[in-house]
Amino acid sequence: MPLVFTPLLKAQGYFDERSITIANVGSRKISHQDDFGHRGWSVFAPNLSIYGFDADPDACEAANALLAEQHINWTEQHLPLALSDTCGTKTLYVTREPMCSSLYPPNEPYLNRFSWLHEVMALDFTIEVETTTLDTFCQEAGITGIDFLRTDVQGADLDVLRGAQQLLNHSLLAVESEVIFSPLYVGQPLFADFDTFMRAQGFTLMQLGLHPGVARRELPMTSPPYYQGQKLWGDAVYIRDVLAPETPEPWRTPESIFKLACILDVLGYCDYAAELLLYLIEVHDWQLQKLMLEAICARLPEDLRSQLPVLHYLQNKISP
Numbered sequence: 001m002p003l004v005f006t007p008l009l010k011a012q013g014y015f016d017e018r019s020i021t022i023a024n025v026g027s028r029k030i031s032h033q034d035d036f037g038h039r040g041w042s043v044f045a046p047n048l049s050i051y052g053f054d055a056d057p058d059a060c061e062a063a064n065a066l067l068a069e070q071h072i073n074w075t076e077q078h079l080p081l082a083l084s085d086t087c088g089t090k091t092l093y094v095t096r097e098p099m100c101s102s103l104y105p106p107n108e109p110y111l112n113r114f115s116w117l118h119e120v121m122a123l124d125f126t127i128e129v130e131t132t133t134l135d136t137f138c139q140e141a142g143i144t145g146i147d148f149l150r151t152d153v154q155g156a157d158l159d160v161l162r163g164a165q166q167l168l169n170h171s172l173l174a175v176e177s178e179v180i181f182s183p184l185y186v187g188q189p190l191f192a193d194f195d196t197f198m199r200a201q202g203f204t205l206m207q208l209g210l211h212p213g214v215a216r217r218e219l220p221m222t223s224p225p226y227y228q229g230q231k232l233w234g235d236a237v238y239i240r241d242v243l244a245p246e247t248p249e250p251w252r253t254p255e256s257i258f259k260l261a262c263i264l265d266v267l268g269y270c271d272y273a274a275e276l277l278l279y280l281i282e283v284h285d286w287q288l289q290k291l292m293l294e295a296i297c298a299r300l301p302e303d304l305r306s307q308l309p310v311l312h313y314l315q316n317k318i319s320p
Helices: 006-011 057-070 117-121 134-141 157-162 165-170 191-200 254-267 270-284 289-299 309-318
Strands: 020-025 048-053 075-079 088-095 123-132 148-151 174-180 203-210 233-240
Touching (some): 006 254, 006 289, 020 254, 134 165, 148 157, 157 191, 174 191, 174 254, 191 233, 233 254, 270 309, 289 309
Parallel strands (some): 148 174
Antiparallel strands (some): 088 123, 174 233, 203 233
16 A cells, blocks of 8 residues: 555655664565565655664675665665574574574474475574674664564564563564464474563554465465465564553653654554544644645545545644
């Protein structure tokens, strides 16, 4: 879905003095979806900073080279760092397909029960790597806060979050992470562990997208009606619900509410963004009603607009 509110907010100067900072852990660029600029985040440029992290130096070098070709107008760099919950040394288990490498060993007996997982996730070799935490990196780099965090580190995503406790306490508004439902790696946290941790940090599950199921090796079909496959992993989006009564007051500032609204718009949740922008109008007297009315009328289909009571509300707020 196209951006609804942020293009007009940018055109009217709302981002001139505001910035957005993103951390992308496991930033290997494999598909179009891995390019944050093409996902809509470039609307915040030039006041956009993206820090990518990957344990594979070659992947970081390739990502930085691609950025040089794109002539981007925001700040983005990819750093060869292995992020975890502690600073020290850990074993990196490099798999046959490097994008499946992890700080947890692949669970090969389990993987071998499926049609193709073992071929890409089987162990190739191991190396010892230095690990750090996202909190430590930000402190050493002088980064005062991260607004949006994305992780995709093959079972070690919860460890990255555990190493970002200061950011969770003071700046993070939204998190998008790969979550795994079955033990693809030995000893890895599963979705239930991740969900429990995020809810304890004051986050709400916004969306859970499931990847296609994987068939068993004995009957490795790939099309319906016989093929279903087991859902083994997905992507979860968590949002700090700044309007919830239990949310601590420091998160309920107009700036936090506005920034979260803009992040939600980029992520495709324009309804939630609208709720937050309306809150700024009603509670903090922000004069956003004309902008919201124009954005909704310009970007949402007419048949949908006719069903929206919010349009009448905005029109009434504008009329004397």
